[in-house]
Amino acid sequence: MRILIADDHTLFRRGFSLLLQRLYPDSEIEEASDVVSALEVVQRTAIDLLLLDLGMPGMEGLSGLEQLRAAVPSAAIVIVSAISDSDRIREALERGARGYVLKTINDAALKHALSLVMSGETYVPAELLQERALKGVGGPIGKGGPENPLAHLTDRQRDVLGLLMTGQSNKEIARDLGLLESTVKAHIKVILNKLSVANRTQAAMVAAGLGWQPARPVH
Numbered sequence: 001m002r003i004l005i006a007d008d009h010t011l012f013r014r015g016f017s018l019l020l021q022r023l024y025p026d027s028e029i030e031e032a033s034d035v036v037s038a039l040e041v042v043q044r045t046a047i048d049l050l051l052l053d054l055g056m057p058g059m060e061g062l063s064g065l066e067q068l069r070a071a072v073p074s075a076a077i078v079i080v081s082a083i084s085d086s087d088r089i090r091e092a093l094e095r096g097a098r099g100y101v102l103k104t105i106n107d108a109a110l111k112h113a114l115s116l117v118m119s120g121e122t123y124v125p126a127e128l129l130q131e132r133a134l135k136g137v138g139g140p141i142g143k144g145g146p147e148n149p150l151a152h153l154t155d156r157q158r159d160v161l162g163l164l165m166t167g168q169s170n171k172e173i174a175r176d177l178g179l180l181e182s183t184v185k186a187h188i189k190v191i192l193n194k195l196s197v198a199n200r201t202q203a204a205m206v207a208a209g210l211g212w213q214p215a216r217p218v219h
Contacts, residue, residue, distance in 0.1 A: 001118075003049045004030045006038040006068075007080070008056035012103070016051070016080075023111050033057070035064040042072045049118065050077045054092065062095050069096035076117045089124065093201070099123035116169060122201035123167065150212055152194045160187045165204040 003020055005013050013031045020029055030045060032038035035058030041047065050068060058064050069077060078099040079092050089100045099117040101110060102125060113123040153161065156177075163173045170188070174181040188200060197203050 001027045001048045002030070002046060003027050003051065004032060004038065004041050004045075004047045005051050006032040006035075006056060007051075007053040008033045009053075019107065019110070023107065023114075035059060035067060038064075038068060039071055042068065042075070047072050047075045049114065050075050051080050052077055052097075054079055054081055054083070054088065062091055065092060065095050065097060078114065078117055078123070093122065093124070101125065112167065112169070116167070119169075121169075122199050124201050124205070125167065149195050150207060153191065157187050157191050157194075160184060161191055161203060161207055164188065164191075164200050165207060 001024055003024070005016050005020075007013050007016070010033070013033070017029050017031065020027060030041045030047070032041050034056055038050075038052075042050070050072065052065065052068065053059075054062070054065070056064075065077070065079075076098045077096060078101060079089075079097050080101055080103060081088075082103045084102060092100060099113055099122060101113050101123070105113070105125070109125075113125075116123045150158070150161075159177055160173055163176060168176070170181050170184045173179075174184045177184070179187075188203075191203055192198065192200070195203050195206050197206060
């Protein structure tokens, strides 16, 4: 796997690079300190994963993200930031980022997040899903009553959604609920359809935006 760390803080880049080398010993890691140098890297190297700081020179809001997304459409872009602003997170996801992690993330959580992203999923920390401003990603949905889309889920689908909201992978959900992974995938497909969203992160955001607090699932 080829990884690009794009951040203007040299010490952070070097420390992050050492961490990634430990987590992914066979990876090739490139570094960039601004948008221009990041674009130069992606033009000469096939990057699989781009870890991007939104505050580095040349970003100009999120235009730098859009430039990099256009330059490497096949790469997974994950925002790595010290800022947990809900509007910024939502906009970054809408403009092509596949994940958003905070710089305070620990090693195990980072590996879990990157594993989800590299498998085609979208990752946002569970604690950020509770911020009401993020509910707009899933589309406007009213609270309560018969129009609440969560009312259309079965008990087992709610169990799956609850674990999905904590950031668990399909494999982990299957293990915790005593289900086959294929069954979990089928449940998630139905959940996305019933909530009228495109992916699991949007489903979690819709549920969090509705103020839903899942109960501990029963096997």
